[in-house]
Amino acid sequence: MFRSPIYTTINMFAYLADQPDDAKTIILDEFPFSDFRDVPLLRFTNLRCLSANACGVKSVLGLPPLPNLTYLQLNDNQLGYNPDSPHFEVLATATPNLKRLTLANNGISSDDILKPLKDLPALHTVDLGYNSVNRTHHRQLYDAVPQVMHWDGDGGETDCDSDAEMSENFMYFESGSEKEEEADDASMADSDSTWLLSDDDVDHISDSASEPGMDASDHQDEDGDDVIMLD
Incomplete structure (x- = not known):
């Protein structure tokens, strides 16, 4: 027309x-x-x-x-x-x-x-x-x-459309993903209930549980579930 x-x-x-x-x-x-x-x-x-x-x-x-x-x-x-x-x-x-x-x-x-x-x-x-x-x-x-x-x-x-799209993606990567990672790290650091155990920690706990004179019941709660004790 x-x-x-x-x-x-x-x-x-x-x-x-x-x-x-x-x-x-x-x-x-x-x-x-x-x-x-x-x-x-x-x-x-x-x-x-x-x-x-x-x-x-x-x-x-x-x-x-x-x-x-x-x-x-x-x-x-x-x-x-x-x-x-x-x-x-x-x-x-x-x-x-x-x-x-x-x-x-x-x-x-x-x-x-x-x-x-x-x-x-x-x-x-x-x-x-x-x-x-x-x-x-x-x-x-x-x-x-x-x-x-x-x-x-x-x-x-590039043309204006793709140039703007690339800029937006870059800004999202910078301000989105990295900030989300920082927020996750901060929340883990501030939480008292979150523990990160390495393989050495797990081995140490397993070895301690099998020491002579230590009864398996010492590592169970009232319902019989295993409990990990950390010094």
Whole structure:
């Protein structure tokens, strides 16, 4: 069914309105907008992963300060076709800790528009798949943005969904399993009724029970059940 740009823009605003202020991942894929000036992202200062694939983006103008953002996806847009340039210099201020940037299939044919990326010291991976600049300007790319180690998307990227899932699993492992183990250890240490017997302890008790002059009844309660006595 055909959906007008107005309809999908309203959907984007509704989607963003539903996101919590501390959201770590925002996915705007296929919502139409040409730059970020009309995208209300200002309150998402904890954002780590932002995906805006296939949105018709021509420029990153208007991207607000996102100091925790480490992964930005801009695949299948029009950043290389904008005669005024995509304004990547905005990223140095808006996303100073950016590590991964995907720009696949954006019609990028010149390394000149990528030079502002040199001001992102943490950036190590840029995916330029399906751009002509990726096939013909490798040396120029490394010279223009020397801190980037991977230009072909071979730096172990994931999409925003799987990236967030891995982070949640890691956090669960750190804050869930280990804390549960600590709680179990603490409860055992605080309990007066819990004893951990080693094999040597068991052997010692068995040897004591068989010493001459010691009657087996000394180790039984009123019901005749065996009782282990510890000194």
